[in-house]
Amino acid sequence: MIKMNSMRTRRRLTNTLVHLLLTVLGFVWVLPIFFVILTSFRAEGGSSKSYIWPKGFTLDNYKNVLSGGGSLDFSRWFINTLIVAVFSCLLSAIFVLCVSYVMSRLRFRMRKKYLNIALILGMFPGFMSMIAVYYIIKGLGMLEAGPTKLLALVIVYAGGAGLGFYIAKGFFDTIPRTIDEAAYIDGATKLDVFRKITIPLSKPIIVYTLLTSFMGPWVDYIFAKVILGNDRAYYTVAIGLWTMLEKEFIEYYYTQFFAGCILISIPIAALFLFTQKFYVESVSGAVKG
Amino acid sequence: MFGKKKKRELRAPEEAGFCSAFRNGNAVTKGSAVLWGLGNIVNRQYMRGLLLFTFEAAIVLYMVFFGIGALQDMITLGTREQYEVYNEALGIFEYVLGDNSMLCLLYGVITIFVLFVAALLVSVSVKSAYYTQVKKELGKPLPNFLADLRSLRHEKLHNLLLFAPIMGIVCFTIVPLVFMILIAFTSYDRNHQPPGNLFDWIGLDNFRAMFATGSTLSGTFWPVLGWTLIWAVVATFSTYILGIILALIINRQGTRFKGFWRFLFVLSIAVPQFVSLLTMRTIFSANGPMNIILRDLGLIGATESIPFLSDPTLAKLTIIGVNIWIGVPYTLLTMTGILQNIPADLYEAAKVDGANTFVTFFKITLPYMLFVTTPSLITSFTGNINNFNVIYLLSGGGPDSLNYYYAGETDLLVTWLYKLTITNKDYNLGAVIGILVFIILAVFSLLTYRHTSSYKDEEAFQ
Numbered sequence: 022m023i024k025m026n027s028m029r030t031r032r033r034l035t036n037t038l039v040h041l042l043l044t045v046l047g048f049v050w051v052l053p054i055f056f057v058i059l060t061s062f063r064a065e066g067g068s069s070k071s072y073i074w075p076k077g078f079t080l081d082n083y084k085n086v087l088s089g090g091g092s093l094d095f096s097r098w099f100i101n102t103l104i105v106a107v108f109s110c111l112l113s114a115i116f117v118l119c120v121s122y123v124m125s126r127l128r129f130r131m132r133k134k135y136l137n138i139a140l141i142l143g144m145f146p147g148f149m150s151m152i153a154v155y156y157i158i159k160g161l162g163m164l165e166a167g168p169t170k171l172l173a174l175v176i177v178y179a180g181g182a183g184l185g186f187y188i189a190k191g192f193f194d195t196i197p198r199t200i201d202e203a204a205y206i207d208g209a210t211k212l213d214v215f216r217k218i219t220i221p222l223s224k225p226i227i228v229y230t231l232l233t234s235f236m237g238p239w240v241d242y243i244f245a246k247v248i249l250g251n252d253r254a255y256y257t258v259a260i261g262l263w264t265m266l267e268k269e270f271i272e273y274y275y276t277q278f279f280a281g282c283i284l285i286s287i288p289i290a291a292l293f294l295f296t297q298k299f300y301v302e303s304v305s306g307a308v309k310g
Numbered sequence: 311m312f313g314k315k316k317k318r319e320l321r322a323p324e325e326a327g328f329c330s331a332f333r334n335g336n337a338v339t340k341g342s343a344v345l346w347g348l349g350n351i352v353n354r355q356y357m358r359g360l361l362l363f364t365f366e367a368a369i370v371l372y373m374v375f376f377g378i379g380a381l382q383d384m385i386t387l388g389t390r391e392q393y394e395v396y397n398e399a400l401g402i403f404e405y406v407l408g409d410n411s412m413l414c415l416l417y418g419v420i421t422i423f424v425l426f427v428a429a430l431l432v433s434v435s436v437k438s439a440y441y442t443q444v445k446k447e448l449g450k451p452l453p454n455f456l457a458d459l460r461s462l463r464h465e466k467l468h469n470l471l472l473f474a475p476i477m478g479i480v481c482f483t484i485v486p487l488v489f490m491i492l493i494a495f496t497s498y499d500r501n502h503q504p505p506g507n508l509f510d511w512i513g514l515d516n517f518r519a520m521f522a523t524g525s526t527l528s529g530t531f532w533p534v535l536g537w538t539l540i541w542a543v544v545a546t547f548s549t550y551i552l553g554i555i556l557a558l559i560i561n562r563q564g565t566r567f568k569g570f571w572r573f574l575f576v577l578s579i580a581v582p583q584f585v586s587l588l589t590m591r592t593i594f595s596a597n598g599p600m601n602i603i604l605r606d607l608g609l610i611g612a613t614e615s616i617p618f619l620s621d622p623t624l625a626k627l628t629i630i631g632v633n634i635w636i637g638v639p640y641t642l643l644t645m646t647g648i649l650q651n652i653p654a655d656l657y658e659a660a661k662v663d664g665a666n667t668f669v670t671f672f673k674i675t676l677p678y679m680l681f682v683t684t685p686s687l688i689t690s691f692t693g694n695i696n697n698f699n700v701i702y703l704l705s706g707g708g709p710d711s712l713n714y715y716y717a718g719e720t721d722l723l724v725t726w727l728y729k730l731t732i733t734n735k736d737y738n739l740g741a742v743i744g745i746l747v748f749i750i751l752a753v754f755s756l757l758t759y760r761h762t763s764s765y766k767d768e769e770a771f772q
Contacts, residue, residue, distance in 0.1 A: 036564040043559065047574045050635065054581060056599055057589050068592075073599050116478065119471035127468045130327075135472075142483055144751035146696050146724045149744035150486030152731060156416055157486065180482030183475030187685070212463040212470070240582045243698060247732070259584050263703075266588060282585040290580030 057286075061279035068275040082280035093274065095281050097254060098261040101171060102285075105257060106238040109175045113182035113234035114227065121189035122215055126201065139184050147181075148243045155247055167255035170248055174257070177244055178237055192226040193219065232292065239289060258285050328433040331440035342439035343432050349439020353446060357455035362435050369428050377421045384418025387411040387496065388508045412504040415496070419489045423480065494741035500734055509738075516742045527739070530714040530726070535750075537626070538722045542694040545633050550687060552634060553641020554679060558671070560642075561649055572646065575639045583636065587703035590632045594618035620709045622719035629720060633700055644686070645679065652678050688758055692751050701725045723747050 056073070064077030086095045124136065154177060158164060163173040196219060204214050220227070238245070238257055245257045256264070262281050265274040332340060335349075342349040347362030388409025397404045445452055453461070462470040494516055502509035520527050560571045578586060593599050601615040610616060618628045652675065660670045680687075701707060707721035707729065716734050717726045723743055731740035 032564065039559055039562070039565055043565070043571050046556070047571065050575050050578055050639070053586065053589055053593060053635070054577060056593065057581075057585070071597070071602060071605075073602055116475040120475045123468045123471050129468045132468075140755070141752070142479070142487070144692065144755060145487055145748045146698075146727060146744050148698070148724075149727065149741070149747075150483065150490050152737060153416065153486030153489040154482055156412065157481065160416070176478075177482055180478035183472075183479050184483065187689075210464040211467040215467070215471075236582070240584050240699075242584060242703065243728070259582075262585070262588065266592075279589075282581075282589070286581045286585060289582055290577070293580040 057279050057282055060276060061283045063276050063279075066273065066276055068271050082276045083284070086277040086280045086284070092253070093261065093265060093270065094254065095258075095261065095277070095284075098256050098258045099285065101255055102238055102257040102259075105171055105174050105178070106235050109178035109238060110231050110235035112175065112179035113237075114230045116179060116182040117186055117189050117230050117234070118220070118223075118227065120183045121186035122193055122219060124186055125190045125193035126198075126215075126219075127211070139186070142184055148247075151244065151247050154244075158248060164248070167252055170252065170255055173248055174238065174245060177248065178234070178241070182234065189226050189230055192223065196222055235292070236289060239285060326437060326440060328436055331437045335436065335440045336443055339436060339439040339443050342435045346431060346435035347438075349435070349442050353442045353452055355442065355452060355455065358438065358458060362431065362438070365431055366428075369424060369431075372424060373421075376417075377424060380414070380417040380421040383409070383414035384421070386414075387510050388414050388504075391508055392506055407505060409508060410504040411496075411502075411509045412498070415492060416489055419485055419492065422488075423485055490737075490741045490744060493737050494745055496738055498737045499739065500736055503735060516738045520739070520742050520746075526713075526715045530717050531743075531746075533714070534717055534721055534723055534726055535746075537720070538695060541626075541630070541697075541722060542691055544630055545637070545694045545697070545700075546687065546691045548630065548634050549637030549641050550683075550690070553638045554645055554676075556638060557642050557645040557649055558675070561646065572642070575642055577639075578635065579639045579643065583699060584703055586636060587632070587699060590635070591619070591704050594628055594632075596620070619705050622709060622711075625705050625709060625720050629700065629704055632704060636700070644683070648679060648682050649675070651682075688755070692755070695722070695747065695751060696724050697722065698724050698728065702728065 059073070059075060061082055062078045062080070063075035063082070064079040065075065089096050124132065158173045158177070161173075163169040200218060200222075201214050204218055205211075209217070238259075240259055241257070242259050242263060246260050249255055249257070249260065253261075253264070258281070262278055264270060265278040265281070271278075326334070332343065335342075338349050338352050345363070346366040347359030350356075350359030350362065352359075388411045390408040392408035393406055394403040395406050396402075442452055495511055495513060496509050497512045497515075498509040501507070519525060520531055522528055556575065559565065560568055565571070595601075596615045596617065598618075600618060601610070604610045604616065605612055605614070617624055619625045656674050656678075657670060660674060665673065701720060701722050702725050705718070705720045707718035707725045709720075710718045714721075716729050716736075721729070724747065727740045727743040727747070730736045730743065
């Protein structure tokens with residue numbers, strides 16, 4: 022009886038400790054986000070303040086950042102990024118799904134070679150080839166005007182998509198082959214199987230692929246900077262916000278920067294939390310035989 | 311009826327490689343190597359034959375009017391330098407354009423790829439002719455063009471599905487990559503910038519300069535490499551292990567509000583990475599919130615600030631800390647799913663045998679996790695070696711070091727590569743770094759990846 026009691030106390034103690042630990046850690050993880058939210062509502066401008074809690078709150082930062090007064094036009098960047106993201110995510114998702122299905126299901130002579138080449142290419146620093154890509158894009162005449170620069174971004178983002186097939190391939194591998202074989206017996210071609218059986222069974226991985234490639238343009242800094250150069254009207258959000266923190270802009274735009282961060286975080290966060298289910302499902306393989 | 315060997319060859323002519331097709335083919339098949347599509351046209355597969363022939367015509371025209379010149383230029387990398395001529399009518403000096411070495415090299419690389427495609431088409435042409443020849447010899451009906459197209463939906467589905475992705479990869483990954491690799495063997499640095507100046511092939515000089523003892527370059531390379539490796543190991547394992555521990559703590563029986571905790575930690579993933587990185591940069595800056603908190607708590611003087619990102623050692627620690635903040639939620643997210651997938655009967659059996667928490671963790675949980683996640687662990691290690699964003703957006707590679715060649719104390723090889731190419735225009739040095747990074751990753755992957763069960767036994771779970 023005494024032993025039971027002491028065990029119960031010990032368990033209660035560990036439980037308390039665990040919850041305490043989680044609370045502390047939770048604070049550490051949430052505090053920076055809280056700081057962003059707080060600063061985005063701060064009434065006083067300027068970058069460095071000797072206090073954290075704002076003296077006054079205002080919505081002006083949001084209004085200003087959206088109305089795009091001054092030389093930096095956030096809402097325009099937002100639309101640019103949205104356009105690039107939508108097109109590149111559709112294109113990349115198609116590429117990724119095609120390649121991963123082929124690698125998972127079809128057997129042909131060049132397959133092993135393709136897998137090895139993909140592995141080797143993945144080992145080069147992604148933007149090592151950036152300069153050459155820049156000149157190829159330029160050679161195609163796409164750097165003459167802003168809209169074609171955005172098109173170039175779409176092509177660059179989607180161009181390498183066929184190499185990122187591992188996760189989707191792993192997912193397709195978990196779909197039982199017996200389903201395919203049953204369809205072949207019924208006279209379906211492999212394309213039919215891909216379109217009418219595999220794709221409908223692969224909702225988690227499709228959402229996951231769409232989502233990851235949709236987020237790419239929002240967070241990419243390097244390629245966007247190289248291709249868009251100093252054409253501020255056609256910036257994407259990532260380099261635009263980075264520009265706000267440059268020395269010439271930081272004093273005026275500091276609080277607007279955080280407002281802008283919140284504005285793009287909310288839709289992405291919403292998307293992300295909504296599809297978290299799909300993410301976990303697809304990473305751990307969902308369709309069980 | 312047939313000999314055994316012969317029978318096998320005839321049964322699957324579509325499987326024949328270029329060599330066996332050429333060796334076993336008749337005169338028409340052999341001729342298809344020179345005149346593409348010949349074998350098909352002779353056997354009335356006009357569409358297929360004409361298509362191949364059109365490709366040949368296009369490639370030959372390209373080579374005659376452009377390709378051969380481009381290859382010559384690639385060898386010399388241009389001979390005429392840009393020079394000034396006095397224009398008497400206008401009374402000013404005008405530039406006369408010389409050769410652009412960079413474009414010479416780029417067009418040369420593109421031409422080589424065209425030749426590569428040509429070689430591929432020769433093989434396609436011969437194989438196609440051989441296939442037709444064998445079918446005819448066996449008296450089987452020859453597929454018409456429509457049937458060829460239809461085969462794309464089934465036997466040749468991989469061609470249909472892979473065409474566009476591979477085009478994308480070749481144009482925007484492989485060609486640029488080959489171009490940059492070649493740059494490593496040229497003198498394309500800040501003093502040799504086309505179109506004003508020419509650059510030339512200089513063999514292995516750049517590599518020698520990188521490894522020469524006592525030079526600033528090698529004095530930069532080795533410390534940067536050291537920090538890159540330390541960073542990759544620490545960043546990968548700290549987020550992995552802490553993530554698993556956090557996932558286990560949240561998933562353990564006694565913990566309440568599991569969903570709430572998970573939400574709390576996962577929230578930070580939802581914030582775009584560059585936003586959280588730029589925020590972290592301001593938080594840890596000299597007059598940022600972190601220092602303000604420390605001042606308010608009285609831990610440091612009212613005007614003092616801890617140089618979180620401007621002291622070499624502290625900057626490294628801060629970066630690793632921030633990376634944990636960013637990375638742990640990702641591990642948590644993936645691990646939660648995998649943890650729940652561990653068959654419960656394993657734990658029950660262990661419990662019956664009297665195993666305690668630690669034994670089950672080390673004997674069941676960890677091995678299972680390692681088995682499932684080794685590939686992702688390797689990917690995240692290589693990803694960390696190439697982790698541009700965290701370093702560049704957080705510290706910019708700084709604090710700068712006077713002993714280094716345009717690198718800061720926290721620069722990784724990739725961020726140094728970026729600075730070398732974008733800021734300093736030393737493209738040849740950047741390319742050398744890129745190649746060295748590749749070699750490091752290739753060696754590492756050969757050592758680890760091939761030993762993982764998922765590589766050895768790819769079809770185990772299919």
